Structures are given as C-alpha cells and as structure tokens.
Amino acid sequence: MLNKIFIFLLMCLGLIPSISIANPDVWLLVDTEKLSMEIKKGDKTVAVLNNIAIGRNGAGEKNHRGDDVTPLGNFRIGWINESSNFRKFYGLTYPNVEHADNALKKGKINLDTYESIARAQSSGQIPPQDTNLGGQIGIHGLGSANLSIHKSMNWTHGCIALTNDQIDQLSQWVEKGTLVTVK
Template identity: 60%
Template structure:
C-alpha cells in the first residue's frame, strides 16, 4: 500500500530532485539579465531577457502579469513546450502562500496544500488564485522583435530559443532561482 501511495505521490506531485546546490540562477528584473552563479561567483550572464507585462514584484493573483520576486526552485523541465523549452518554477512558494493567506487571497486549505508540497519537495498546486505555470522559457515561434522591444510575458521570464538552449546546460530540477 505504501509503495502505491509513493508512486502516486511522485506521479501527481512531480517530486523535485536535488540539484547541485552550488549552481544557482540570479534573475535581475531591473537589468533584465540572468546570472548563473556558483556560490557567489558569476559563471555566465544572459542579457536581454523579458519579464511580465506588469513588471516584477509581489504576485497577487492569476492574470496580474507580474513576475514574482522571491526564491524558487526548478520544479520541472518541459522539453517540448510551445515556448521551445520551459523550466517551471515551484511557484507559489510557502512565503507567497503565507502572504496571500493573511491578505485573504487564498483559503487555509489552499495554503496547506502549497506548504505541504514544499515540505515534500514537490511542485505546489498550479491552479490556485495566485496563478501558476511560472517559469523560464524560450520564444518558441513568438516574434523576436516583440521580445526585444518590451516585457511581454504573463509573469514568466523569457529569452530567445538559443539563450534557453544555452541556459539548459546549467539547469536541472531543484536548481535554486532567485528573482529580484
């Protein structure tokens, strides 16, 4: 019975594996760049990224087009995304959930589901009032001219397909991502 539960838990909640703790990403939403870090040393920099149309800050609800500040982990990697590649973040974080609970944006049940997912290193629910499916992705077939001219996402971090391919050498499930 326990074996079946663990199998279903892994399938349903996409357990986040443990990445190299020394490699992490710093996303600077003001400078519009990503730094690949090892400890405090910068190994690589990717410039000219795009963020949410609503800028960056505290995300309050699905559809606000804000790229959330905070610390997250890569929860899953979508190699066959309509955006070329998609590195999904484990958003919302427990901190996001706590703030939303205190503001009355989510109920206690939703809060507990998010916190439990983080406790077990799983991807939190992606269908809450706080939104979901936040990640780092390529353009897919999107217009590169728009990408260069404005922040255009619904809260994700976007880069060209060649940039996301380059970034993939550093990223795996569990990689720490700090968005400031």
C-alpha cells in the same frame, strides 16, 4: 512524522514525482530591474544572459492569476518541458510558502490552499498550479514568437523569457531542483 516518512518512501519507489536535488553549487539570479540572468556556481558568475523579458506588468507581488506580474522570491525548477511551444520551459515552484502566507493574511486564499502549498514545499513537490495566486510560472524561450517584440518590451504573463539561443545555453546548467532567485 509518519506522513513524511511515507511520502519519502513513495518518492523513492517512484510513485510520487519529486523535485530532485540539483547541483547545489549552480543557481540562477534573475535581476528584474537590469533584465538579466546570472548563472552562478557558488558566488562566481559563470555566464550572464542579458535582455531577458518579464511580465507585462513588471515584477513584484503577484496578486492573482492573470495579473501579468513576475513574482519575486526563491524558487526551484520543479519540472522541465523540453517540447514547449516556447522551445523549452523550466517551471518554477511558484507559489511558495512566503507567497501563500501573504495571500492568506490578505484573504486571497483559504487555509486549505495555504496548507496544500506548504505541504508541497516541505515534501519537495510542485505546489498546486491552479490557485488564485496563479501558476505555470517559469523560464522559457521564444519558440516561434517575434524576437523584435522580445527585444522591445516585457511581454510575458509573469514568466521570464529568454531568446531561443539563451534558453539552449541555459539548458546546459540547470536541472530539476536548481535554485532560482528572482529579485
């Protein structure tokens, strides 16, 4: 309990970056079968972004770094890079405890890694991005990438890609802490 209070105080003082609590009514629903993203406000859909791209190997359980699979689950936007090579990058809080639990049971990560991911999630921090499960999963634009490739195939290493126009549209709705459900 004292550790949580100490961490909270350090976050309040700005000594530890935390994932802010975004508008709880706004959230994203990513449908990896329809290749669409709904921007939701409560139960109401306020915008739909179609023809998104996901990992080269589809969506599902991410087994290891470099498997080109987009992970399923509930995440938060943990960080924002406004000057990404992909125009903008909204980093997801992947891996989460559910992914870590599965990986620990299958021997893909050790207990220390699991506990590190669990601590990050419980304290509102970004989970370690350098585990065997991978990291740096997010939502991004194309930057200078080829639009025709984006329209014709899933091409990412596990991220969710939008066109540059779509990522600009998305930026008016999301902030650090926004919930993202990938199904």
